[in-house]
Amino acid sequence: MSADALRGTVTTVLADADGTLFPSEEPAYAASAGVTNRFLAELGAEREFSPGELQAMTNGKNFRAAAQELARGYGRDLAAAELDDWVAQEKDVVTAHLRAVLGPDPAVREPLRALAGRFGLAAVTSSASSRLDACLEVTGLAALFDPARRFSAEDSLPVPTSKPDPAVYALAGSELGVSPDEAVAVEDSINGALSAVAAGFPTIGTVQFVPAGERDAREAALREAGAFTVVRSWAEVADLLTA
Structure with a gap:
């Protein structure tokens, strides 16, 4: 082309x-990290991940797709209602943060x-x-x-x-x-x-x-x-x- x-x-x-x-992207991952690490802890993660690590793992994917992929890595298949709840939590936190930091x-x-x-x-x-x-x-x-x-x-x-x-x-x-x-x-x-x-x-x-x-x-x-x-x-x- x-x-x-x-x-x-x-x-x-x-x-x-x-x-x-x-x-x-960077502020979104910073805001999302708390929710994502709580999600990972419920899956059995033994440590918290930094925003940079999370971005490297899932860049270009939305939280829904990232959560499904992470859950599969821990041998979990999330129920739809459970996934929707985590997606809603992450969306609210990140949207509020982006409203505050972008211009x-x-x-x-x-x-x-x-x-x-x-x-x-x-x-x-x-x-x-x-x-x-x-x-x-x-x-x-x-x-x-x-x-x-x-x-x-x-x-x-x-x-x-x-x-x-x-x-x-x-x-x-x-x-x-x-x-x-x-x-x-x-x-x-x-x-x-x-x-x-x-x-x-x-x-x-x-x-x-x-x-x-x-x-x-x-x-x-x-x-x-x-x-x-x-x-x-x-x-x-x-x-x-x-x-």
Whole structure:
């Protein structure tokens, strides 16, 4: 996929949220760690895990998928009601924390405004809709993403799932009426890139909010996951699609 080919056909930008539209991943894992460690203790974990360890174990997946995976590692199959209770606890804690720590970022908002003048914007996330809505609100991005153009793997699908499952991207394409020739995804995580690529969408990797010391490794991993290019800012995304 070339940038020239994209500029000739793309009408829609499908943006991941956490780590892509705002730097929410590190604070989210910091807030989530208490709930996750209580959950792990009930499974039989013999020690607590740091937010960094938890992020490395589950990056790009929502808490529902992470909890199921962790439970299987301890030989447990969670009942639906039990899983739903843990998911609700984690969502409330993390959403409240993100409301408190996130804020507007001109380096994101201004390029997105430029893109919105030429493309339809949609958010495609593994996170819960309420968390997405809160983050868009406090970062000043809500007006750029119409509520009907926000897709959550936790809430928008008949059965909740998480990236790298491509279902949420497939749903977004279907609901928006866009084919893989007409939309491009922007993703920061490996699981997110795998999800978008599996759904057929050309994918731009971004490392804007990845810690500087990890960017080279993440860039290589995003390319391996199928991203056709990797950028370091939303300004580069805008340049790529509008030059």
